[in-house]
Amino acid sequence: MIRKRPSSIYRRRPAAVVVGGGLNALGVVRSLASAGVPVHLLAGSPDLPAARSRYVDFHRYDDREPENAVGALADWAARQPGPRRPLILTEEEKVAAVSGQRAHLESNYVLQLPPADTVIRLLSKDRFHAAAEAGGYVVPRTRHIGSIDDLDRLSALVPPLVIKPAGRQRAFLARFPRACRAESIDGARDQLRDMLTVSDDLVVQEWVDGDDSTIYFCLQCLGDGDREPVSFVGRKLRAWPRQTGGTARCVAAPEAAAALIPLTTRFFREQGVIGLAGMEYKWRATTREYVMIEPTIGRTDHQEEIATLNGVNLPWAAYRQALGQVAPRVARVAPARIWKDPMADANAAAAGEAIAFPAPSDARVVDALWRRSDPGPGLLDLYDRARARAARLMVRRS
Template identity: 55%
Template sequence: MTTRRATVVGGGLNALGVVRSLAADGIGVDLLVGEGEAGPAVHTRLARVRRYADTTRDGVVNALIHQARRHRRPARPLVLTREEDVAAVSCARRRLADDYVLMLPPADVVTRLQDKTGFAEAVAAQNEIAPRSLAIRTPADIDGIGALAPPFILKPAGRQPAYLAHYPRAERFEDAATLAAALAERLSVSPAMIVQEWVDGPDEGVHFCLQFVPPDGAAALSFVGHKLRSWPRATGGTARCTRASSAADGLAARTTAFFRGAGVVGLASMEYKWHASCADYVMIEPTIGRTDHQEEIATLCGVNLPAAACRWALGEALPHPAAGERSSVIWRDPMADAKAADVDPAGAGAFDMPIVDALWRLRDPGPQLADWRQRAVRRLRRGLSR
């Protein structure tokens, strides 16, 4: 049994990619998952799944403390895959620091950059390029949307479960009147929202830079990719993606400069979109203190960022930034990709490279087999209900 172990929190597709990335580097994983959570990662054979019953915001902290009793020190690397866990762990870092290497930015940086209004302020402070935006906290703020040009994109300013229970994570509005009506209604469930000017362009114009920024000031490791499909189309998460070679150097340098200037360390990423009017990429939003949904695409192309983070936490040498790079592949979230393809079958472009499914792996078939089983059960139930 390997003595190099890490703790990963979360059961989703993101966590599954992290577990597989760490396993590829010979790092064992204890996967901490809430009771009743049925994400694909809980079916992997590459991690020891540990369930915890308290799924409230602070429940994950108590679960991590309980989990620490199972292993002896030295402290283990901790990899987070969900935004809400980053906030909870950041607030409890004193309670966790003896048992885990957290690799988080300072608490004030986490709080500021997890809030989209705080991110907009950080972008302005560094003279970076981003869509013009407006924070909405009170009804009086709604009048300010007249200074922005339609169409608009509306998002909650931070992670807001009450908002997301009723409304999309990101939604496009074509005119100010419709947006104003939506804002007036949503202020009843949201303490803060942000309106941005829409950046026109296809999903392929959305790029991302995944990074591990060592807390000791060593050179950041980067992988730059771009989306081929999103779901929901144009406003949603990654359905399929691949390496973006032509933009890699420029976006990696910009991301590193921004993160260093903002005080970001650890695993993080930045999303960009090509803006035709200014002929440049604009910053859309960051991911701080955790891995991204499509994190595994970097590993599949030879840049294993979760393993690099854990190597740093374990006191091992980091790989050279160019070490291990290999031919590009396409990473695909099968469920999201199928929905996007139904809407736009030709929307993924033509790329002559292998496609790697986020669920299916011959070495680790459990997540795909569980998905097939769940689909069969749903079809059977629908048939019996008719």
């Protein structure tokens, strides 16, 4: 529940509904709260970071299957009659579920989603690759692997290689990392033989040389027509696991904005994308070009709050767009803010991963969990870790 007395502006604004409970959702909740937007959060557990925020009215549902989100949203709307609310998704598998059942939700929610066929195309790594290649964009050479018979297709690629599921797959991610690097064709074949026992929808790509700090991202909120999207460009400073993992630490990258904003906008416009989206790139120094890696469609990105921290509040832009209002003004922040995922960043530091790119010396590091104005997520995370540490010590002593 919301634990502070809302202002009159806060009470007057329609609530937003956010689905998901991780660090991604926590950044969305805090971004909306900073603009005075009340938030209803639907998530699978009260122990998730976003559910512990003082800014949410929390509603629990069984999220063990992605499709359950559709029923939970319909049930919640039936209990909370009112105008259509802006809906913000924070998890990839929920995007596919909501998109496929949008007709059941549109009477109660404002869904800023691309057409269903666009969602299907861009959520699949091999279909995205085909669309980008057809449009003349620079992408890594890629092969789809669906069975043992497809392993001969790897001979057309130049190692090192990276292996990924073509889409979000729970069974695969329960056994394997979301991306695995192979140093040779034979090494990739060995890994794929094991992976194919779990999934028949995998992609293998040529590795783009460069450390984690050469990975950039362009986050956007796109409207209909020719209106200029609200955009933010950042770069990773550290990832975990190294080279193939998610963002552990990142910063604004205004030096790349002039190149990446038009490139990202053109691709998304061609594909019919609206709402929240993002594109990840890797800078290839040998050819001096940005290589498209993969998009984020219909939801916020893991590190979405880095944009808000640096003056570009994309969830607030999506909320205003859903209500038919003009985009908010962008107020760039100086000095720059650095966003970090505390657990991933600590793991990377413990493994000896140095930060290759020197961030601005006056930049302020902001922890994704800890905020003086919203202490619950950080304090309860500290309590959970202390309790887990005590339990491990008791097991050792016994």
